Amino acid sequence: MDAEKIKSALADITAEQDPTIKSLKMASLCSALWAEHGVELVVVGGSAIEILTEGAYASGDLDMCHVNKATLPIRERQEIMGLLGAKGGPRNWQVAGMFVDVLGPAESFAHTPYRRVQGPYGEVQVMKAEDLLVERVLVSVYPGKNPAARECARELAVVALVGAVNMNWSEVLRVANLPEYRNVNECKPS
């Protein structure tokens, strides 16, 4: 991506006042730049759920992980994010009026693909809805009751039940049955 395109993208993202669009655009730009260096990024956590549900849940930071086993060396990360005028690092940066965190390798257990949105600067990979649902249900119960996580899980479930986000329910069940989660009962409607 050439410097002019980056400059134009940054101006667009900086001016963007809708938090979900801002996150998606930033994920699109970061994904494109990191991909040029061989690293695939995926949006995770609350930011991913927000892209799938519009649930008014996410805060002003965009959490991403790398799909590849290895991430970039610190120096290269700083150089890439430096192209965006980012401050901070080497795992979280302030850029274009928001925060971007690149947390490490993505944890995914579902056999479905990452969801994909064609963002304005390149494709955005979003954590699998099956993983997100089972994980959010777990967080809603353990280590203690977490009402915000429960509401978030309910939002993802209803959006998926209606089909606005396609969900592989067999995979939800399989993932919830894994030793990593063991929360099938909590995933069932109450």
Add this chain to the structure above:
Amino acid sequence: MNLKLKVPSIPIEGSISYEDWLKGRRYRRELSKLVAPGVIRRKSSSSDRRLKKLFNGERGLPFTPTEKL
């Protein structure tokens, strides 16, 4: 459920275009708010300090109202 969808869905295989994703925002918000009305953003987290500094005491930008999506 067997409801006729009003908007393009986010697929398992393949991708959704940016335009289709934008088109579906309002419907997804309306569905979400059936089970969790209002803003359900966490009240606090370990990122509070940096977030509140950047967002004038809030934890992020305000969400666009449903009717404007």
